[in-house]
Amino acid sequence: MILKIKDDLDLKKIADSGQCFRWKELDDGAFFVPYLDKSLIIKELGGGEFELDCSEEEYEHVWANYLDMQTNYRKIRALADVKSDPFMYEAASAQRGIRILRQDPFEALISFIISQNRNIPAIKNSIELICERAGKLYIDSRGEHWYGFPNAEELNGISDDKLKECRLGYRFEYIRRTAAAVVSGEFDLKELEVLDDDECLEKLQSLHGVGLKVASCMLLYGLHRMDAFPVDVWIKRILADKYPQGFPFEEYRPYCGVFQQYMFAYYRGEKPVN
């Protein structure tokens, strides 16, 4: 199908944004996008048009939601005022096209536990290994094979040896215990939905290997809490560099997380590490 939109959507920027780790750019500039048991191949044609290898029905029921198309990001960007916060205005303008995906919560949780103290290529590497060892095998519309991200049962079910092949280092035990807690029901991902942001952060941090930063990433990228504001080494640098008087959270509520993402991508893009 052909999708025609007016709002922000830059596939390359999303793929490089550090919120998802399994998108793949294909030879023709299209992107392969996996989500649960489905995959999408999407290509920008220009003029706000995109070609998608799915039906309109599947787009409406799956991909529009995944890509968060019901949210107006142009409106959100308009919160950045060029006079009062020129840095943010510049960051949001330069990174226009980023959207906060509605990813699978379990995948997001595991992915951001893996992310700690590592750079993006290493994160992608471990996640791909996990999918190959614990995920289901699928075939996309081109006839190419791909592995899905394992659900909790699948991840919990693989042997220690196989999980150790995924090069998780000291995070091995974090992943093992988190998957087991989700499978046993000791940790219920659905229960998070009824909690407010602070309660949610607290509950997530009860998991071994989940601190404030990973919990914040889970809120923003796994639960789509748009006001969640993960502070990592990059954001720390930005806050020290650009906001020595403190970050104006009130100006950007309830979308602080979106602006965190713009800043992160913009600042990191100035001196790329991968």
Added chain:
DNA sequence: AGGCAGGCTTTTA
């Protein structure tokens, strides 16, 4: 109680 140093696996630059 709350803050801080040191250690942790492995990869990347």
Added chain:
DNA sequence: TAAAAGCCTGCC
């Protein structure tokens, strides 16, 4: 060799 989308433990 240091740093990497950090967290845990032990110590004070």
